[in-house]
Amino acid sequence: MEHNEISKARLWSGRIMSWLVILLILLDGTMKLIKPKEVIEATINLGYAEHHILVIGILALISIALYSIPRTAILGAVLLTGYLGGAVATHFRIDNPLFSHTLFPIYIGVLLWGGLWLRDKKLKSLFPLKH
Numbered sequence: 001m002e003h004n005e006i007s008k009a010r011l012w013s014g015r016i017m018s019w020l021v022i023l024l025i026l027l028d029g030t031m032k033l034i035k036p037k038e039v040i041e042a043t044i045n046l047g048y049a050e051h052h053i054l055v056i057g058i059l060a061l062i063s064i065a066l067y068s069i070p071r072t073a074i075l076g077a078v079l080l081t082g083y084l085g086g087a088v089a090t091h092f093r094i095d096n097p098l099f100s101h102t103l104f105p106i107y108i109g110v111l112l113w114g115g116l117w118l119r120d121k122k123l124k125s126l127f128p129l130k131h
Contacts, residue, residue, distance in 0.1 A: 021080075021108055021111050025080065030061070032056055040053065087104075091104075
């Protein structure tokens with residue numbers, strides 16, 4: 001295998017990690033558009049007004065759409081990193097539990113960037129890891 005090639009196992013691992021993120025953010029964004037009672041209550045408990053929910057959902061869906069398209073995946077990942085950072089700050093600000101709530105967006109971010117790193121040769125060349 002050439003140095004620049006990505007193995008099938010690595011490619012599929014990256015795809016699976018990325019699809020997990022895509023499904024989670026799609027669910028999150030879609031629920032914000034639908035706005036069931038539980039989403040409204042949770043958002044208000046986090047300190048946001050109900051009218052913010054739609055905008056947050058649209059931002060999530062635009063970002064995940066960009067992440068899902070190979071040509072714009074890095075831009076989507078950058079936007080999603082900001083989105084997830086906002087979630088960390090929100091949970092931190094209201095003293096939610098550290099490992100289950102505050103750091104959960106970090107776990108998603110690791111999957112997001114890890115999946116992209118595993119499947120994208122350009123990103124792998126920017127951040128090479130020695131074996």
